[in-house]
Amino acid sequence: MHSAFEEAGPERDTLVRSLKAAGAAIVAWALTGWWLHAPMALLAPWTAVALVCGTVYRSLRTGLQQCAVIALGTVWASAAMAITRDQTMAAMLLTVPFMTLIGTYRRFGEQGLFGATTALFVITAGSSSAATVGHRLLETVIGAVVGISVNALVLPPVHLRSVRDRLGRFARGTSELLDTMARGLREEDGLDGAASWHGEATRLALSLQGVAEARSWAMEGARLNPARRLRRTGPPPPPVSEDMRWGRVSSRVLAVTRTLSGVGGDDAELPGPSPRYLADLADVLDGTARVCEQAAAPLFPGGGRAGERDTTAADGAWDSVRSLAGTFHLQKGEAAAVSGELLVETRQLLNELTRSP
Structure with missing residues (x-):
């Protein structure tokens, strides 16, 4: 709740969706239970809550699926009650196995379960007349209309922030x-923390995988959305090329941390570079951190546009890379191979960060 009121983000989206679902349920109950006095008004708010989905398109698709499966469950259960002369146990034996099985049909999606549960409601209510069946179908349709209408007309979800937020969090x-790696390498026995650096780089790489999902939500949020142009949703998501760019940055950071974790700690698998080389590497990582911070700025509000950044940090980082290359020539034996890998990966990392979008 605190985060939802502090700033726009996933927490606020969740709060808005919850309030919309609750409002849709109340409206659906008012129409069916209070105004129409329907015999099973529960179906209307139950359907309305389920149809306040993450996007308007998903609400429409889910509504069609749910109405179809609920109608099937209602008609089948009513027919079973008529055949068994309102014998509850016999009607369940004729209905529940079939509805549970047909609920797994892929075209019903996640709504397949509603067929069996609706059938149970119908059977336990103990009435199978045509008027009662008609009322249940009407209540379901009212609930679906209310749920879809609320989701489409009251702050319709568009999910434009998600891609930018996820990329921004990864970049930051x-x-x-x-920056942590640079400070660690300047300390005595700084490589002892290399394993934790690699673990953090792995966690960041996994978080980046959610960008594709967020982009899919953003595209779906714009489909069949009648009010998407009326809401202040912020700038559009960054281009797909930014996803690929930060993915390459992630691969470079993973490679650097993996190599450092191999030469750090008591059970080091590789010979480490000289202290001077590690000090120069710390300068490179420090400069690269500044460049990364600048590259991430356009992903946040008020951070400016991509390409409009000071080149001082990048120039300093490239100077540090050239100094690191000079120190590399002083390395010998197997340590030279490790040093060369670190030099190549940090150079490629900086190249990705300074490349024009």
């Missing part, structure tokens, strides 16, 4: 990790 986390 990467900048902080590079």
Whole structure:
């Protein structure tokens, strides 16, 4: 609740959706239970809550699926009650196995379960007349209309922030990790923390995988959305090329941390570079962290547009890379191979961050 009122984000979206679902249920109950005095008014708010989905398109698709499966469950259960002369146990034996099985049909999606539960409501109510069946179908339709209408007309979800938020969090986390690595390498026995650096880089890489899902939600949120142009949703998501760019940055950071974790700790698998080389590497990572912070700025409100950033940090980082290359020539034996890998990966990392979008 605190986060929802502090700033726009997933917490506020969740709060809005919850309040919309509750409002839809109340309206659906008012129409069917209070105004129409329907015999099973429960079906209307139950359907309305389920149809306040993450996007308007999903509400419409889910509504069609749910109405179809609920209608099937209602008609089948009513027919079973008529055949068994309102014998509850016999009607359940004729209905529940079939409805449970047909609920797994892929075209019903996640709504398949509603067929069996609706059938149970119908059977336990103990009435199978045509008027009662008609009322149940009407209540379901009213609930569906209310749920879809509320979701489409009251702050319709568009999900434009999600892609930018996820990329921004990854970029900021990467900048902080590079800064931590730079400070660690300047300390005595700084490589002891290399394993934790690699673990953090892995966590960041996994978080980046959610960007594709967020982009899919953003595209779906714009489909069949009647009010998407009326809401202040912020700037559009970054282009797909940014996803690929930050994915390459993630791969470079993972490679650097993996190599450092191999030369750090008591059970080091590889010979480590000289202290001077590690000090120069710390300068490179420190400069790269500043560049990463600048590259991430356009992903946040008030951060400016991509390409409009000061090149001082990038120039300093490239100077540090050239100094690191000079120190590399002083490395010998297997340590030279490790140093060369670190040099190549940090150079490629900086190249990705300074490349024009």
